[in-house]
Amino acid sequence: MNPSELLTKKDLQDFKTELFEMLKPLLENRNLYQKKWLKTKDVREILDISHNTLQNLRVEGKLRFTKIGGILYYKPEDIDKMLASAEKKSPKRS
Template structure:
């Protein structure tokens, strides 16, 4: 039986590499396609709302989000639906 031991350091390295790759994928804005994912600051500017209002939209489920590491991302399509009555 071949046994491999994975250390905490191995997991930290894997997490770091994985987060780096995911962030690169999220940040890609290829071939003239509009950005699919926006960061909190971009969403606040677009909607002209405060950080607290954006947080309330997350908390009450009006605006879906994805958190990668410490950065919160929002789908452009969900933001576009907000003026039409919100996202549930």
């Protein structure tokens, strides 16, 4: 083994820090997704889509929602159904 290829404690610490920074948004989205009802902002973050794209999903009837007092709410299971439906329609990749 080449001595220049050895890892130091600092290398491992840096790697750990980078890894946690990369995982942090995923964990935050996971916590959001465990709510019973999601607001528009939550859904946009989870799906990483624009306001207009989310509006199109509603208008086209692809994503169910409930409107209470001017605020739109979505069920996580409806998001799952929409994604599963989209997955069935897309061609499989090998």
